[in-house]
Amino acid sequence: MDERTVLTTGANSGIGLATAILLARNGFRSVGSVRSRSKAEVVRRAAADAGVTVEAVLLDVTDAAACERVMKRVKPWGLVNNAGSSFSGAVEDVTDEEARASLETMVIAPMRLSRxxxxPMRAAGGGRIVxxxxxxxxxxxxxxxxxxxxxHAIEALSDALRMEVAQDGIRIVLVEPGGVKTGIWDMAETDMQGRAGSRYRTSYERSLGGIRLSQPFMADPNAxxxxxxRALGARSPR
Known part of the structure; x- marks a missing residue:
């Protein structure tokens, strides 16, 4: 295949790192975004250990100007919106600031990058967004x-965008994993432990117990x- 560029966000660990390495192995020009130089070095080392090259770029996906700069420079044929955060808390316990930060990272940012x-995808005759x-x-x-x-918002926006850009040869794909062995569960545990004074404390403790019991049975990020x-390589991804 001709070399095509794919940008994977949140590429320093877990699903993002596994994806960036696999795409490089499959012949793509693989670019992974991270938030710090130390994380960029983690990506480069992991890729080298796997015998491939992944280009690491610094990007805070919540920074609109930075997103514009990176997208103009990388011009990806494919985009994997993977960056996110674990965010746990009963609705009553979550502040406005926490809610906004969650939506900014997991909804606004990936839709900004998609936009x-x-x-450039249209100019190139097509592309893929996962x-x-x-x-x-x-x-x-x-x-x-x-x-x-x-x-839920990402689901709705992806479905809308899929219908809007299909005429341009741009394919939008949703991937919906269940439990995966990543650091997100450590972050969830920290969130819940930080709400020890909540009236939902017993529910948090029960939830933490369930997470700990289920982790050995979770999927590997490589899966x-x-x-x-496959979504990036298939003729008609579903």
């Missing part, structure tokens, strides 16, 4: 309402990376 990708959602985009459970709200790679 910036459309013109949005990493979650099974939580399809269901609702207690204590993670705002996280789930973000994932999700393979699904993303």
């Amino acid at each position: 910036l990708a459309l013109a 949005n990493v959602s979650s099974i939580y985009g399809l269901t609702t459970t207690p204590l993670t309402g705002w996280y789930q709200a973000a994932k 999700v990376a393979r699904v993303i790679a």
Whole structure:
């Protein structure tokens, strides 16, 4: 295949790192975004250990100007919107600031990057955008309402965008993993432990117990990376 550029956000660990490495192995020019120089070095080392090259770029996806600069420079044929954050808390416990930050990272940022990708993709005759959602985009459970709200929003926006740009040869794909062995669960645990004074404390403790019990049975990030790679390589991704 001709070398095509794919930008994967949140590429320093977990699904993002596994995806960036696999795409490089599959012949793409793989570019991974990270938020710090130290994380960029993590990506470069991991790629070198895997025998491939992944270009690491510094990007805070919530910084609109930085997003514009990176997208103009990289001009990706493919975009994998993977960057996100774990965000746990009962609706009553979550502040306006926490909710805004969650939506900025998991909804506004990926849609901004998608919007910036459309013109160069259209000029090139097509492209692919893969949005990493979650099974939580399809269901609702207690204590993670705002996280789930973000994932539900990504589902709706991806479906709308898919219909809007299909005529331009641009394909929008949703990937909806269940539990995956990544650092997101450590962040969730920190969130819940930080709400020890909540009236929902017992529910948090019960939820933490369930997370700890289920982690050994969660999927490996490489399994999700393979699904993303298929979405980018398939003639008609679904």
